[in-house]
Amino acid sequence: MSKALTTRAEDYSQWYNDLVIKGGLADYSAVRGCMVIKPYGFALWENMRDQLDKMFKDTGHVNAYFPLFVPKSLFEAEEKNAEGFAKECAIVTHYRLKADPDHKGKLMVDPEAKLEEELIVRPTSEAIIWNTYKGWIQSYRDLPILINQWANVVRWEMRTRLFLRTAEFLWQEGHTAHATREEAIIETEKMLDVYAEFVEEYMAVPVIKGIKTANERFAGAEETYCIEAMMQDGKALQAGTSHFLGQNFAKAFDVKFSDKNNTLDYVWATSWGVSTRLIGALIMAHSDDQGLIMPPRIAPVQVVIVPVYKGDDSKPVIDEKANALAKELKALGIRVKFDDSDNSRPGWKFAEYELKGVPVRIAMGLRDIDNNVVELARRDTKDKQTVSMEGLPAYVSGLLEEIQLNIYNRAKAFQTEHINTADTWEDFIKVLDEKGGFVSAHWDGTAETEEAIKEKTKATIRCIPLNNVPEAGQCILTGKPSTQRVLFARAY
């Protein structure tokens, strides 16, 4: 059967690809570096998006939409930001095709239709947004502006991987404007908390909140906050970022406001985003060699009912019971699918829904109906149990929560196991190579040392944890004094 999965031990990368493709989340496309998100994968994204959107609205944000294209002159206005993205920009230079006189039936770019000014396909929207905000902000009364947009962006990556790094991806980007530095910093931290809450509570992936070093900071930001997650192969993955932009963009786009004393000052800014990359994090944090494992709270299908029948006459009996059960589950807000298709047999369906990571499977046959029970299997532990149909919906509802908690705890235990300290260079290498994961170690605070460590070990500083306790020590590489530990890891 072509559905056979590569195991994690065999080839971790291939295992990941197999899950994405065979689990029906996405497909390769005819466009280099771009993927098709299939209905099952998009349903997952929709659930994530809807929850995040609710959390954004609950914290006072509103949605808007800005153009895909950014005129080059606007794009380059904030120099650091422009420089940071310059190497991965797609550029529109023409606006028309015409029939190619030398090749019948083919088209060519019409050289007459060159744009006066090139358009950059947004790799992020700060430029077009701050150019717009300039027209919206005159007074402190116009502040704050708390806008989010759901959009696609393009970053022309050299090497792409399904969900983790594609040339085009979906994300949300929040762009806020504030009257004071303090307020902007509070916003930056608030949104980091929103991300952490979402990823931990809904995706069941534990994260470390921290700030980035200068090397890893978003180009154009004063401070970049991040949440870092741990994958099963011990590599770190940045799951979300929130930037305190200071007055950099306000200065670049000349966005000033009058305060209560009628003094003019530049506006303070933040931006924050998470992307479809989170789906990659979800897959690599939870799944196993049998397939995906979806956290119930965002699973496209939470419960699947598989009928097991003998002969045509038993089918209507089972259908009736199953439909009734599905209705009861739906009434509790549970996303349930009754797979009554006659195309495949129960065993095939069992394997298929395991591959797709459906948290709970209910098998129902005549034997069960006679005894007023069902067979209930949970994806996270593979446990099977026979449960009475009496009070089943409430039981299932509780079980979904239990599964959610269990996979979080499992991931949390893994994360804890994979945060180790190192106090000498030898130790550092050893932990990195043998255990993987985060290595908590002292660092002298210089970009040169960070760079040198990266070159020697491939490990980068993922973050300086927000909850760090000050501790005097010596840099792992240079031996120079250090005031706190930072987290190193090899990362995606």
Add this chain to the structure above:
RNA sequence: CGGGAUGUAGCGUAGCCCGGUUAUCGCGCCUGGUUUGGGACCAGGAGGUCGCAAGUUCGAAUCUUGCCAUCCCGACCA
């Protein structure tokens, strides 16, 4: 962008080194039947620009050149 690998039906593949009738097999698909508690079985059937383009040759899936795409490893990145 460098290194490696791959490209033959929806998927996985044989054939390629050593050119030669109608391109192999399995899964899947279609039709009919028997089945259904962990990826069912029988019978019949459909499905192919052999990644694309040039070239060599009487003849190319097979040899040559160029191009394209994907994966893996690196450099770069959410």
